[in-house]
Amino acid sequence: MQPGDDPRARRGPGGVTLRDVAERAGVSLATASRVLNGSSRVVGPDLAARVGRAAAELRYAANGPAQALARATTNVAGLVVHEVDDPYFASIAAGAMRVATEHGLLTMMASTSRDAGREVEYVHRFQAQRVRAVLLAGSGRVGDGEELGRALADFADGGGRVALVSEHDLPFDTVLPANRRGAAAVARLLRDLGHREVGVLAGPGELRTVADRLAGFLDAWEQLGGDRSEPVVVEADFSRAGGHAATLSLLARAPQVTAVFALNDLMAVGALSALQADLGRRVPDDVSVVGFDDLWFTGDLQPALTTVRLPLEEMGARAMELVLSPAPADPRRVPVPAELLVRGSTGPARRPGT
Amino acid sequence: MQPGDDPRARRGPGGVTLRDVAERAGVSLATASRVLNGSSRVVGPDLAARVGRAAAELRYAANGPAQALARATTNVAGLVVHEVDDPYFASIAAGAMRVATEHGLLTMMASTSRDAGREVEYVHRFQAQRVRAVLLAGSGRVGDGEELGRALADFADGGGRVALVSEHDLPFDTVLPANRRGAAAVARLLRDLGHREVGVLAGPGELRTVADRLAGFLDAWEQLGGDRSEPVVVEADFSRAGGHAATLSLLARAPQVTAVFALNDLMAVGALSALQADLGRRVPDDVSVVGFDDLWFTGDLQPALTTVRLPLEEMGARAMELVLSPAPADPRRVPVPAELLVRGSTGPARRPGT
DNA sequence: ATGGTGATGGTAAGCGCTTTCCAGCCGCGC
DNA sequence: GCGCGGCTGGAAAGCGCTTACCATCACCAT
Numbered sequence: 001m002q003p004g005d006d007p008r009a010r011r012g013p014g015g016v017t018l019r020d021v022a023e024r025a026g027v028s029l030a031t032a033s034r035v036l037n038g039s040s041r042v043v044g045p046d047l048a049a050r051v052g053r054a055a056a057e058l059r060y061a062a063n064g065p066a067q068a069l070a071r072a073t074t075n076v077a078g079l080v081v082h083e084v085d086d087p088y089f090a091s092i093a094a095g096a097m098r099v100a101t102e103h104g105l106l107t108m109m110a111s112t113s114r115d116a117g118r119e120v121e122y123v124h125r126f127q128a129q130r131v132r133a134v135l136l137a138g139s140g141r142v143g144d145g146e147e148l149g150r151a152l153a154d155f156a157d158g159g160g161r162v163a164l165v166s167e168h169d170l171p172f173d174t175v176l177p178a179n180r181r182g183a184a185a186v187a188r189l190l191r192d193l194g195h196r197e198v199g200v201l202a203g204p205g206e207l208r209t210v211a212d213r214l215a216g217f218l219d220a221w222e223q224l225g226g227d228r229s230e231p232v233v234v235e236a237d238f239s240r241a242g243g244h245a246a247t248l249s250l251l252a253r254a255p256q257v258t259a260v261f262a263l264n265d266l267m268a269v270g271a272l273s274a275l276q277a278d279l280g281r282r283v284p285d286d287v288s289v290v291g292f293d294d295l296w297f298t299g300d301l302q303p304a305l306t307t308v309r310l311p312l313e314e315m316g317a318r319a320m321e322l323v324l325s326p327a328p329a330d331p332r333r334v335p336v337p338a339e340l341l342v343r344g345s346t347g348p349a350r351r352p353g354t
Numbered sequence: 355m356q357p358g359d360d361p362r363a364r365r366g367p368g369g370v371t372l373r374d375v376a377e378r379a380g381v382s383l384a385t386a387s388r389v390l391n392g393s394s395r396v397v398g399p400d401l402a403a404r405v406g407r408a409a410a411e412l413r414y415a416a417n418g419p420a421q422a423l424a425r426a427t428t429n430v431a432g433l434v435v436h437e438v439d440d441p442y443f444a445s446i447a448a449g450a451m452r453v454a455t456e457h458g459l460l461t462m463m464a465s466t467s468r469d470a471g472r473e474v475e476y477v478h479r480f481q482a483q484r485v486r487a488v489l490l491a492g493s494g495r496v497g498d499g500e501e502l503g504r505a506l507a508d509f510a511d512g513g514g515r516v517a518l519v520s521e522h523d524l525p526f527d528t529v530l531p532a533n534r535r536g537a538a539a540v541a542r543l544l545r546d547l548g549h550r551e552v553g554v555l556a557g558p559g560e561l562r563t564v565a566d567r568l569a570g571f572l573d574a575w576e577q578l579g580g581d582r583s584e585p586v587v588v589e590a591d592f593s594r595a596g597g598h599a600a601t602l603s604l605l606a607r608a609p610q611v612t613a614v615f616a617l618n619d620l621m622a623v624g625a626l627s628a629l630q631a632d633l634g635r636r637v638p639d640d641v642s643v644v645g646f647d648d649l650w651f652t653g654d655l656q657p658a659l660t661t662v663r664l665p666l667e668e669m670g671a672r673a674m675e676l677v678l679s680p681a682p683a684d685p686r687r688v689p690v691p692a693e694l695l696v697r698g699s700t701g702p703a704r705r706p707g708t
Numbered sequence: 709a710t711g712g713t714g715a716t717g718g719t720a721a722g723c724g725c726t727t728t729c730c731a732g733c734c735g736c737g738c
Numbered sequence: 739g740c741g742c743g744g745c746t747g748g749a750a751a752g753c754g755c756t757t758a759c760c761a762t763c764a765c766c767a768t
Contacts, residue, residue: 015511015512017753017754017755018754018755019754019755027717027718028717028718028719029718029719029754029755029756030717030718030719030720030756030757031716031717031718033755033756033757034717034756034757037755037756039756039757041716041717041757042715042716043716043717044715044716044717047716047717059508061478061481061482061508061512062482062754062755063423063482063484063753063754063755064419064482064483064484065418065419065420065422065423065428065483065484065753065754065755066419066423066723066753066754066755066756067754067755067756068419068422068723068755069417069419069420069423069723069724069725069753069754069755069756070722070723070754070755070756070757071723071755071756071757072723074419076462076483083448084438084444084447084448084451085441085444085445085447085448085650085667087439087441087444090438090439090441090444091439093438093439094437094438094439094465097438097463097464097465101464106462106464106479106483107462107463107464108430108460108461108462108463109451109461109462109463110451110455110460110461111448111451124415125460127415128415128416128417128418129418129419129430129460130417130418130419154413154415157369158369240650240651240654269651269654272654273653273654296439296594297594297623297651299627300594300623300626300627300655301654301655301656302655302656313439371723371724371725372724372725373724373725381747381748382747382748382749383724383725383726383748383749384726384727384747384748384749384750385746385747385748387725387726387727388726388727388747391725391726393726393727395727395745395746395747396745396746397746397747398745398746398747401746401747416724416725417723417724417725419723419724419725420723420724420725420726420753421724421725421726422725422753423723423724423725423726423753423754423755424724424725424726424727424752424753425725425726425727425753426753
């Protein structure tokens with residue numbers, strides 16, 4: 001190949017185009033397109049070979065946006081999470097991306113920093129990018145924003161597919177973890193261990209996940225009867241730092257609690273730290289601690305954290321599968337079970353007066 | 355607005371187009387384009403208002419691929435990591451995405467499952483998508499693949515920007531953590547604590563990160579002189595499971611070691627677990643453990659992990675900044691310091707015979 | 709022989725947007 | 739009073755690709 005006849009030499013904007021390949025192979029654009037990018041039409045083996053060779057020689061790389069424009073669809077899925085570096089979302093994202101990849105899709109990811117407004121904004125941007133599907137992995141908000149609903153409906157109207165992870169009050173396919181039942185199981189565990197005075201570390205009340213877990217726990221606690229007192233609920237950030245702070249204020253307000261239920265594992269880690277390092281309490285001898293989610297490292301904490309396991313990776317995968325399957329007439333809801341994992345951070349209630 | 359004159363009614367392929375907006379506003383396509391999507395050209399205030407109103411009424415959403423085609427560039431950056439749910443990469447990704455967002459870019463993310471071949475594949479796919487920039491966050495491999503180099507060079511030739519995180523043997527802007535110096539600091543610490551027999555838990559030797567940290571440690575250990583014996587190096591997966599397994603085999607092979615240096619925190623977590631839970635050793639009384647990276651939860655382990663801190667979020671951010679700044683004549687290398695964090699998992703060497 | 713039937717290749721009309729020209733118009737200075 | 743430069747708006751030529759639709763041609767049945 002002479003330097004002169006390399007179309008890449010005149011690399012103006014983009015590089016080698018399909019036309020260059022077609023010319024070099026001595027075929028029409030249509031033929032080149034048919035062989036290089038899957039088509040239902042068959043091309044004769046000799047021409048096909050010529051085109052293939054030409055493409056390789058020129059190092060042709062198809063222009064995605066151009067294909068997207070012509071085909072009116074792309075091969076990318078959009079994923080919206082709260083924070084990429086929150087292990088909860090990281091696991092969900094891993095599952096979702098795995099499935100996307102299996103289907104030949106690329107994944108566009110956006111993190112909202114837990115800001116509802118940016119959720120809407122990203123849905124719009126993804127729509128503009130003409131992604132095939134959008135996955136909202138964050139928890140919904142109580143009475144989810146009009147705006148989010150409109151944005152998603154718009155996107156769906158245009159043929160886009162939508163799926164949600166966690167309850168959202170929105171009419172789209174949803175992967176639904178058993179937040180209430182999981183929390184209820186925690187209530188039963190603590191009751192069985194003889195705890196009477198317990199505290200709950202809650203995230204922002206507007207999050208559906210928080211509301212559901214809290215309600216599940218409180219309802220069960222009440223229905224279990226007996227002479228237990230009402231749980232003290234402290235609200236803070238749904239993070240390690242939030243859990244740390246909330247634990248300090250909980251123990252100040254209600255020093256008599258013998259068990260702390262953190263509504264997610266991140267808060268539980270903060271609680272463990274506050275209890276053991278700051279407050280000098282032994283876990284579980286003085287205070288039991290329970291988390292929720294079963295992030296991957298919870299078994300490595302000391303003591304190992306009793307928590308409610310959610311199959312996060314699988315949840316992400318299921319959601320992506322939903323979104324890649326044909327649109328159903330009515331929104332589907334895929335329940336995901338939660339499993340109580342009893343480990344070292346819980347024990348019998350400290351006997352009063354000891 | 356009558357139902358009949360809503361162009362969305364004839365929603366064939368895509369929805370509302372710029373032409374619909376232009377018609378409704380009674381202006382030309384050019385004008386509509388100028389007001390809706392930033393242009394250097396000024397449009398009269400009245401027309402601009404008309405267009406804006408029309409766009410809002412029709413809920414116009416620009417077609418990204420079409421814009422990309424016409425402009426010959428996109429607003430997306432590509433990010434390749436080994437695993438999204440590995441906290442090391444999650445933190446880097448968070449930093450990178452933050453900066454991308456600040457610059458109005460969307461992020462496309464791909465995870466290779468530590469498979470070098472898929473790294474190349476993703477670079478190609480990103481190139482096809484005409485992303486503005488590609489960030490490779492995984493560690494390089496010793497004598498990095500020809501193929502990767504070609505793919506990246508191709509992309510860069512076409513005007514794309516490339517940046518790497520960690521050493522890669524490739525001529526592109528790189529954010530360079532002080533792996534060798536950090537590891538050397540660990541050697542000094544262990545020497546100072548009186549350790550003579552130490553083990554190293556290494557990841558796959560072909561990873562540059564592993565090679566650098568290992569060399570840094572070994573060189574320093576040797577140069578420190580004295581009567582210390584040569585470290586026993588065990589290679590395994592660069593993960594928690596790998597660390598666990600490697601620790602078991604290390605202690606079987608060299609029961610006399612009084613300190614274990616894991617080349618990353620994930621392996622250190624596995625080591626802690628193997629040592630304490632499986633082998634019944636006390637840390638740091640029987641064996642000291644050191645990690646590398648300072649993942650966010652290492653302070654919450656029991657004992658808190660002594661490790662080398664790397665500012666992961668910032669590294670991701672820096673890399674994205676590099677890639678969004680104009681291409682330099684020669685590849686830049688941005689050094690990032692590593693800081694030894696001495697915490698509870700290290701202590702004086704057990705006295706021989708006690 | 710001859711019209712019919714598939715296969716295969718080519719032609720050309722877009723996909724929705726940006727951007728270069730070009731035309732019209734204003735106000736200005738000489 | 740008239741030509742000229744500065745502005746604003748529109749027409750139209752693409753950006754690189756897909757995909758009807760059409761033209762051939764070989765081959766078969768009649």
